[in-house]
Structure formats: C-alpha cells, structure tokens
Amino acid sequence: MRTEIDGSVFTGFRRVLHKGALIFALIITILFAMTFYQNQRSAEAVRSVDRARQVITSINALRTYLLNLDNAVRKYAESQNPSDLDPELICRQASCPSAAQLIELAGANSAQTARLAPLPALQSALEAGFNALQQGAAGVNVMPPERELGGFDKSAIDQIHRILIDSEREELIQMETREAARVQGERLSSALLGIAGLWTGLALIGLYRETVRLIKAGILAEQTIRQLGLRDPLTGLANRRYLQENETQLIAGAKRARTRMAVLAIDLDDFKAVNDRYGHAAGDEVLVTSAQRMKQLLREVDVIARLGGDEFVIVLNQVNDAEAAREVAGRVVDVLSQPIALAGGGSAHIGASVGIAMSGDGRETLNDLLKKADTALYEAKRDGKHIYREAVSSGV
Numbered sequence: 001m002r003t004e005i006d007g008s009v010f011t012g013f014r015r016v017l018h019k020g021a022l023i024f025a026l027i028i029t030i031l032f033a034m035t036f037y038q039n040q041r042s043a044e045a046v047r048s049v050d051r052a053r054q055v056i057t058s059i060n061a062l063r064t065y066l067l068n069l070d071n072a073v074r075k076y077a078e079s080q081n082p083s084d085l086d087p088e089l090i091c092r093q094a095s096c097p098s099a100a101q102l103i104e105l106a107g108a109n110s111a112q113t114a115r116l117a118p119l120p121a122l123q124s125a126l127e128a129g130f131n132a133l134q135q136g137a138a139g140v141n142v143m144p145p146e147r148e149l150g151g152f153d154k155s156a157i158d159q160i161h162r163i164l165i166d167s168e169r170e171e172l173i174q175m176e177t178r179e180a181a182r183v184q185g186e187r188l189s190s191a192l193l194g195i196a197g198l199w200t201g202l203a204l205i206g207l208y209r210e211t212v213r214l215i216k217a218g219i220l221a222e223q224t225i226r227q228l229g230l231r232d233p234l235t236g237l238a239n240r241r242y243l244q245e246n247e248t249q250l251i252a253g254a255k256r257a258r259t260r261m262a263v264l265a266i267d268l269d270d271f272k273a274v275n276d277r278y279g280h281a282a283g284d285e286v287l288v289t290s291a292q293r294m295k296q297l298l299r300e301v302d303v304i305a306r307l308g309g310d311e312f313v314i315v316l317n318q319v320n321d322a323e324a325a326r327e328v329a330g331r332v333v334d335v336l337s338q339p340i341a342l343a344g345g346g347s348a349h350i351g352a353s354v355g356i357a358m359s360g361d362g363r364e365t366l367n368d369l370l371k372k373a374d375t376a377l378y379e380a381k382r383d384g385k386h387i388y389r390e391a392v393s394s395g396v
Contacts, residue, residue, distance in 0.1 A: 034189045052175045055106055056168055062097040062119075063164045064309075065090065069126055070157050073133060082137035085130070099123045106167070115167055122160050169241075172229045179222050234284055235291035238305040243313065247366040250303065250317055254359065259318040261359040262325035263366070265373035266294070266332060268310035269351035269385040278342060286340050286348050293335045297328060313370065322358050322390065329354040329388035337386060353380040354388035 068090040076084040091097075099119035106112040230242040243250075254261040268290060275283040287310065294312065295304055303315040314332070319325055336352040355377030357369040372391035380389040 038189060048175060048179070051105075052171050055102070055112075055171050058097065058102045058105055059164050059168045059171075060308075062099060062102055062123075063161065065097045066123065066126060066157070066160055069130055073130060076133060076137070082134075085134050085137055106171075112167060112170060115163060115170070119160065119163060126157075172241075176229060183219075183222055232306040235288050235306050237291050237295070237312075238303055240305065240307050243303070243305050243315070243366060246303075250315055250366065251359075253301065253317050257318045259320055261369070262316040262319050262322070262328075263357045263369040263373045264314040264316070264325065264329055264332070264388075265355040265357075265370065265377040266312040266314065267353050267377055267381065268312075268336065269353055269381075271310040271350055274348045274350060278344065278346065278348065282342050282344060282348065285342055286350060289340045290336055290350070290352075293338075294332055297331050297335065313373075315366070319358075322356070325356050325358060326388065326390065329356055333386060333388055351386040353377055353385050355380055356388060356390040358391075 072084055072086075072090055076082075099116065099122075102119070103113055103116045106116060230239060230245070231237065232239045251261065268286070271283065271286065274286050287306075291304070291306065291312070294314065298304060298314065298316075301317045303317065305313045305315075307313055314328070316325055316328060332354055333352050336350060339347040339349055341347050355373040355375065357372035357376060359369060376389040376391040380387050383389065
C-alpha cells in the first residue's frame with residue numbers, strides 16, 4: 001500500500017511538473033511573440049512618423065513654392081518689373097517641389113492620392129501662366145494682361161491651398177488613429193505580461209523590463225505624434241489646430257472672469273530679407289528667437305501660436321480693456337525691433353506689424369476675432385510697418 005501511495009504521489013508530481021513545463025513553455029512563447037509584436041509595432045510607429053513628416057514637409061514646400069509663384073505674378077502685375085519674375089526668388093532649390101512627387105510619396109494612401117489628384121493640373125496651369133508672363137516680359141510673346149494672368153485665378157490658388165491643408169490635416173488624423181490602435185494593443189499586451197509574470201517570477205524579469213522599455217517607447221511616440229498635431233515643430237509654440245481645439249475653453253475663461261479677450265495678429269517685417277541674405281537656417285533662428293521674446297511678454301493664461309511662415313497670433317485671455325492689449329502690442333513691436341544675433345555671425349534686423357481685435361458682445365468666435373485682427377494688421381502694414389493698429393470694436 002505504501003509503495004502504491006508513493007508511486008501515485010510521484011506520478012502526480014511528475015504530471016504537475018510536466019504541466020508546469022508546458023505552461024512555462026507556453027508563457028515563454030507568448031512573451032517572445034509579444035516582444036516581437038511590440039518591436040514590430042514600435043518600428044512601424046517610427047516609420048509612420050517619418051513618412052508623415054516627409055509628407056507634411058513636402059506639402060509645406062509645395063505650398064510655399066506655389067504661394068511664391070502667385071505672389072511673384074501679382075507683384076509683376078502691379079509693377080510690370082521683369083525682375084519680379086526671377087525664378088531664383090521663387091524656388092532656390094535645384095529641383096522645385098512638384099505635386100507629382102507629393103502624390104508619389106503619399107501613394108500608399110488611396111484616399112490621400114485621390115485628394116491630391118487635381119494638384120498636378122493646377123500646378124501645371126500656374127507654371128504655364130508664369131512662363132507666359134516671363135516670355136511676355138522678355139518681349140518674346142505679348143499677351144493681353146487678362147490672358148497672362150488667367151492661370152493665376154484666385155479660386156485656383158484657394159483650391160490648391162484647401163487641398164494641401166486638408167491633406168496635411170488628414171495625414172495627422174491618420175497618424176493619431178494608427179497610434180491609438182497601436183497603444184491600445186500594447187496596453188492589452190501589458191496586461192497579459194502581468195499575468196505571465198505571476199507564473200514565471202524572476203525568470204521573466206529581464207523580458208518584463210524589455211517590455212516596459214518598449215511600452216515607454218510607445219508612449220514617447222504617442223507624445224511625439226500629439227506634439228506634431230498641436231505644436232509648431234520649429235518654435236515649440238501652439239499651432240492653428242491648437243487654437244481651434246481650445247477655442248471654447250479660451251472664450252469660456254474670459255466669460256467666467258467677466259473680462260474681455262484680445263487677439264493680436266503679428267507679422268514679422270523684413271523677414272524675407274533675412275532669408276535672402278543669410279539663408280533659411282538663419283531665418284529659422286530669427287523665428288525661434290522672436291517666438292521666445294514674445295512668449296516672455298505674456299502671462300500664463302495667454303496663448304501664443306505660430307500659424308505658419310512669419311505669422312503669429314497672441315490670445316490675451318483675460319484683459320480688462322483695449323489699453324492692456326495695446327500695451328502688449330507695443331511691447332511686441334519694441335522687443336522685435338531689437339537686433340537678433342545669429343549663430344553664423346552678424347545680426348538680423350526685423351520688426352513687427354500687429355493687428356488688434358477685442359471681443360465685444362460675447363457672440364464672436366475666435367475665427368471672427370482673427371479675421372478682424374488680420375484686417376487691422378494689413379492696415380499696420382499699409383501705414384508703414386513696425387506699428388500696431390486696432391480693429392473697430394463691435395462694443396461690449
């Protein structure tokens with residue numbers, strides 16, 4: 001009987017060891033599969049961010065090129081000066097950006113490709129019109145002015161900008177969607193890892209630490225994507241999308257404090273001359289320094305954003321009257337008129353024109369105030385630059 005009991009216990013122990021070994025092997029397999037999966041997803045996230053950055057950079061380069069093309073034509077139409085059509089002023093690269101290259105870069109996304117499909121024809125029309133103007137300016141081919149400018153219809157330019165802006169926004173949305181799905185999968189994997197850790201103990205500590213490292217890398221990638229979506233990558237300031245998403249909170253904050261909100265539209269004067277003289281790297285230095293100087297003038301409740309190029313917006317969230325906004329605008333003009341030392345030597349001299357818009361009856365949206373501030377900004381530009389102008393208030 002003793003032998004039978006001993007044999008039965010030994011058999012049960014071997015059975016438990018056998019099951020334990022199978023469970024341990026299964027857990028190890030799962031852990032290796034999870035690690036491989038997370039490595040793949042992390043690498044995919046990095047590739048996704050890099051590709052999105054390339055697409056966004058290409059979109060911005062094409063937008064800048066077409067805008068320069070349009071501005072050159074408009075300027076020539078006013079001045080009739082052939083030097084305004086100098087290609088070097090429009091595109092300084094050996095190969096100018098093209099819509100076809102952008103479509104090829106976004107080729108994996110059929111919806112994005114369809115959205116960008118009209119661009120090559122629009123770009124071709126603009127460049128054809130530009131070439132015709134160059135020939136006309138050189139006396140090679142004389143056309144009536146209305147036919148010369150036919151390829152530069154304002155609606156075509158607006159359509160191009162809408163397509164590029166929509167494409168950039170869609171690219172960011174897709175990045176966030178893919179990353180959210182990836183992070184959700186990683187969180188589920190982390191839960192499984194915790195259960196596996198209870199079974200394997202110290203033997204799995206190394207794998208657990210590696211998984212934690214991968215999770216942190218995923219969180220960092222998520223933060224990077226979020227930063228790309230709401231922050232300007234050059235200056236670190238908020239961008240237009242940040243203002244759109246936080247419009248309700250900004251307006252509500254002023255209402256709760258029973259104060260007014262002021263919007264300052266800021267455009268750097270003589271910034272193009274810095275790019276032309278010192279190069280785009282120096283131009284970036286000027287943008288970063290200008291952003292830092294303006295940010296130092298503001299309170300914690302205020303918001304400063306870069307809309308693109310040399311355009312900035314300041315939202316003074318709680319001001320008692322227009323005098324406070326005028327004071328900030330004057331300080332912005334003063335601080336940006338001071339020379340900016342450049343890393344490559346020398347200093348840049350710029351200035352700022354500012355347009356001010358004050359909230360009135362409480363029914364205005366942030367976009368309404370931005371439009372009023374832009375109108376006031378154009379008045380400041382027209383009146384000689386390096387000054388501020390205030391939009392007519394609709395009343396409190």
